[in-house]
Amino acid sequence: MPYASAADGAALYYTVQGRDDGEPLVLIAGQSNGHRWWDAALEDFTSTFRVITMDHRGIGGSDKPDDDSYSTRNFAADVVAVLDAAGAGRAHVYGTSMGGRVAQWVAADHPHRVDRLVLGCTSPGGPHAVRRAESVSRSLTQYSARAVRQALLDLMYTPAWLAEHPGPYRTIGERGTPPHVLRKHRIASARHDAWDVLPTITAPTLVVHGTDDAFNPTANAPLLAERIPGARLHLIPGARHAYFEERRDLAGPLVRDFLSSVDR
Known part of the structure; x- marks a missing residue:
């Protein structure tokens, strides 16, 4: 299995799929999730x-240190380590939820590594x-763990979609994650604050959000779009937090067309 080595030596599991001759695109998952977050939209x-x-540090096949290395800015450095290991000098970056927070730091701290940037359901x-x-x-x-699971599902998807899709659900946390990692991921996401560096982002940026997202309120989307120079904003009507899965009929072509457009 392919692993990258983070700056502190932590092993980071990653996958590479798709066209060998295609432009690199790194997809960054949400809090307490790994590469399977993207299964439905891949x-x-x-x-x-x-x-x-x-897999973020602490998740899935990556190392799970019990230290102070968990922050969205350090997660961004981990993304760059994965790009290095995968031989991607420059890539499109698409992050959703906490992954969108991480993507903000990738674009701000490592602008030469980012071609186009997509920030989904984030703040x-x-x-x-x-x-x-x-x-x-x-x-x-x-x-009740069952009640929390149901609450997460209701925040991620509409009732109609859940009624037609019995699972498995890849967006409600990686199973078997140690308690210390769950705690550190939660703290890392809660402590994120990239407000001051957002105006320094130079990559062409698309901000995407569902209009019915109560998990990460939709009002955060225009804040990002207004703060990042030249950013575009697209709201998906009726979508909740996992818009990229439930409304992939809209979100997939939207993001793909943005990443493939020639007006660079």
């Missing part, structure tokens, strides 16, 4: 791009971000 990109996915973090409702946060801290 085919939207493999026919066009050389697609790189990875700038810090005091400028629009926080989710307290009722949503409470639903994710219930005593």
Whole structure:
């Protein structure tokens, strides 16, 4: 199995799929998730791009250190280590949820490595971000694991979609993740604040969000689009947090066309 070595020596599991001659595209998963986050949407990109996915540190096949290395900015450095290992000097970067927070740091700290940037269902973090409702946060801290799972599913997908798709669901956390990793991922995402560096991002940027996203409120999307020079904004009507899966009929072509466009 392919592994990259992070700056601190942590082993990072990654995969490469798609066209050998395609432009590199790295897909970055959400909090407490790894490369399987993208399973349902992967085919939207493999026919066009050389697609790189990875397990964040602490997740899946990657090392799980119990230290202070968990932050969205350090996760961004991990992404660059994976690009190095995969032989991708420059790549398109598409991150969703916490992966979108990580992608902001990749673009800000490593501009020469980013061709085009897509930020999905994410936020700038810090005091400028629009926080989710307290009722949503409470639903994710219930005593019953089954109740928390259902709350997550309801935040990710519409009831109609869930009724027709019995799973498995790849967006509600990687199974078997150690408690210390779950805690550190949660803290890393909560502490994200890239507000001050967003205006320095030079990569052409697309911001995508579902209009019915209560997990990461939709109001964060225009904040990002207004803060990043020249960024485009696209809202997907009726979509919740996992818009890239439930509404891949819209999201897949939208992102693919943006990444493939020639107005660079």
